Amino acid sequence: MSIDVQRIRAEFPVLRQQVHGRDLVYLDNAATTQKPRAVIDALRRYYEHDNANVHRGVHALSERATAAYEGARASLRALLNARSVREIVFVRGATEGINLVASSWGGTHVGAGDEVLITGMEHHSNIVPWQMLCERVGATLKVLPIDQRGALCLDQLDALLSERTKLVGVVHLSNALGTINPVSEIIRRAHAVGAKVLIDGAQAVAHMPIDVQALDCDFYVTSAHKMYGPTGIGVLYAKEALLEAMPPYQGGGDMIRMVTFERTEYNELPYKFEAGTPNIAGAIGFAAAVAWLSAQGVERLAAHEQQLLDYATERAAACDGLRLIGTASRRATVLSFVLDGVHPHDLGTILDREGIAIRAGHHCAMPVMQHFGVPATARASFAAYNTREEVDALFAALAKARALFA
Amino acid sequence: MFDLRDLYQQVIVDHNKHPRNFGKLSRYNHEADGYNPLCGDRLHVYLDIDASGRIADVSFEGEGCAISMASASLMTEAMKGRSVEEMREVFDAFQRMVTDDLDALPDEERLGKLTVLAGVREFPSRIKCATLCWHTLKAAADDTAEVVKTE
Numbered sequence: 050m051s052i053d054v055q056r057i058r059a060e061f062p063v064l065r066q067q068v069h070g071r072d073l074v075y076l077d078n079a080a081t082t083q084k085p086r087a088v089i090d091a092l093r094r095y096y097e098h099d100n101a102n103v104h105r106g107v108h109a110l111s112e113r114a115t116a117a118y119e120g121a122r123a124s125l126r127a128l129l130n131a132r133s134v135r136e137i138v139f140v141r142g143a144t145e146g147i148n149l150v151a152s153s154w155g156g157t158h159v160g161a162g163d164e165v166l167i168t169g170m171e172h173h174s175n176i177v178p179w180q181m182l183c184e185r186v187g188a189t190l191k192v193l194p195i196d197q198r199g200a201l202c203l204d205q206l207d208a209l210l211s212e213r214t215k216l217v218g219v220v221h222l223s224n225a226l227g228t229i230n231p232v233s234e235i236i237r238r239a240h241a242v243g244a245k246v247l248i249d250g251a252q253a254v255a256h257m258p259i260d261v262q263a264l265d266c267d268f269y270v271t272s273a274h275k276m277y278g279p280t281g282i283g284v285l286y287a288k289e290a291l292l293e294a295m296p297p298y299q300g301g302g303d304m305i306r307m308v309t310f311e312r313t314e315y316n317e318l319p320y321k322f323e324a325g326t327p328n329i330a331g332a333i334g335f336a337a338a339v340a341w342l343s344a345q346g347v348e349r350l351a352a353h354e355q356q357l358l359d360y361a362t363e364r365a366a367a368c369d370g371l372r373l374i375g376t377a378s379r380r381a382t383v384l385s386f387v388l389d390g391v392h393p394h395d396l397g398t399i400l401d402r403e404g405i406a407i408r409a410g411h412h413c414a415m416p417v418m419q420h421f422g423v424p425a426t427a428r429a430s431f432a433a434y435n436t437r438e439e440v441d442a443l444f445a446a447l448a449k450a451r452a453l454f455a
Numbered sequence: 456m457f458d459l460r461d462l463y464q465q466v467i468v469d470h471n472k473h474p475r476n477f478g479k480l481s482r483y484n485h486e487a488d489g490y491n492p493l494c495g496d497r498l499h500v501y502l503d504i505d506a507s508g509r510i511a512d513v514s515f516e517g518e519g520c521a522i523s524m525a526s527a528s529l530m531t532e533a534m535k536g537r538s539v540e541e542m543r544e545v546f547d548a549f550q551r552m553v554t555d556d557l558d559a560l561p562d563e564e565r566l567g568k569l570t571v572l573a574g575v576r577e578f579p580s581r582i583k584c585a586t587l588c589w590h591t592l593k594a595a596a597d598d599t600a601e602v603v604k605t606e
């Protein structure tokens with residue numbers, strides 16, 4: 050079950066460097082992960098050999114590019130276990146996926162007096178699009194609160210759900226707290242009142258196997274760059290019947306079957322939702338990341354990361370003046386904390402001089418900060434290539450920071 | 456090699472822990488809000504300018520990183536008793552100091568003790584932490600109604 054971390058590290062060129070004269074310790078994986086050689090090579094290979102536009106040329110390069118792009122769609126279908134490639138829409142990332150659903154599905158299925166239910170630990174990208182929708186159509190945004198440990202108050206869910214609830218939006222794995230939410234349970238209860246459910250899987254896919262059919266979610270979004278793939282590409286999964294009934298999100302080339310000035314006939318799924326030249330290289334890099342992740346085995350990587358998180362949590366408990374933000378019983382990859390007497394922003398600067406990259410700030414989840422009464426937290430987040438020694442380096446640097454401010 | 460102590464000098468650590476002129480003035484005739492969205496620093500500056508255009512008293516409230524707290528604390532100390540005109544000159548000199556080339560010498564004459572913040576220029580992402588209080592002070596003097604933002 051255990052993995053050879055040194056072998057994995059060797060596949061990530063960026064890790065072989067020093068920052069301020071120290072070996073780089075990259076612990077900002079929840080912001081974006083580093084990319085393995087396989088992904089970098091796939092991008093280069095595509096640009097060096099196959100670059101062409103897709104779905105329109107009859108020449109060899111265009112056929113190769115199209116095959117690779119559609120092959121990427123098939124990889125994502127398999128990874129998420131969607132029923133069909135028609136349910137796999139390439140988008141810019143989780144953010145665009147949510148905006149697409151809020152605008153296209155929300156715009157036609159949520160009306161005045163309806164409700165959208167989200168949770169108290171959502172990333173801004175799963176708050177603001179719903180706020181904008183509610184404001185536009187006169188619906189109400191409701192929030193399922195979180196408790197003092199950073200877990201959802203599930204006992205309040207049924208009271209918040211009603212036949213007015215049209216959509217429930219939940220983050221699968223919280224980027225600010227590391228909480229893994231019981232999404233199956235939430236989906237079941239939401240469906241019982243006829244609501245659709247969108248799962249924000251931006252953080253989850255790199256750290257756990259996903260099966261959208263088993264979950265029975267209606268929408269699932271994620272970003273490639275948080276799962277060892279390139280930036281600028283992500284995926285929206287949606288049940289085919291929903292996509293079928295949704296109007297296009299953007300108009301343009303590729304999303305049409307026939308255009309006259311009188312009317313336009315839209316293309317079939319999923320192309321109806323992919324207007325314009327897509328991020329072809331990104332999709333190909335995404336597929337390389339999926340292949341890499343599958344070859345390693347997501348569960349094996351997750352087990353390794355869990356050991357690191359458990360070890361870090363243990364060390365945190367023994368660290369004077371450190372308060373963990375987010376202590377839910379089911380957590381992954383994220384260690385969010387504040388240190389007595391040292392503002393997270395100063396901590397970020399001090400750790401950087403030790404070669405350690407963490408995130409300091411509100412993690413695009415300001416309501417979570419408000420809930421815990423802190424302006425910001427420091428966040429270390431682990432990926433497959435991190436080691437126990439790096440956790441030690443983190444805590445040694447924290448001790449230094451405290452000494453500096455003593 | 457660069458030492459973190461160059462940025463976090465003892466004076467800065469001390470002013471962060473024990474900020475001077477912290478809290479609301481009992482008498483003031485100008486005030487302004489400052490906000491740094493990147494790190495969530497919030498400041499409120501109270502200013503009492505007398506009839507001759509002299510800063511009779513100045514204080515601040517808020518929360519933020521050590522750089523922003525210490526900078527605000529040092530600023531209030533340095534500005535008490537100065538004219539608004541002088542304040543603007545020091546503001547410019549301070550602004551120059553934290554954005555200058557690494558080897559440029561700060562204007563010691565104008566800045567005095569404020570030169571302990573010169574190390575900030577090594578840290579581009581932290582310059583705004585040091586300047587937030589100054590922008591807020593200037594906004595208070597100018598009676599700008601809007602919240603000052605660093606970006």
Ligand SMILES: Cc1ncc(COP(=O)(O)O)c(C=O)c1O
Nearest residue numbers: 142143144172174224249251272
């Ligand atoms: C939980 C969560 N949702 C959504 C997003 C947005 O992802 P992206 O910026 O790639 O669209 C992030 C990224 O930080 C995230 O952590």
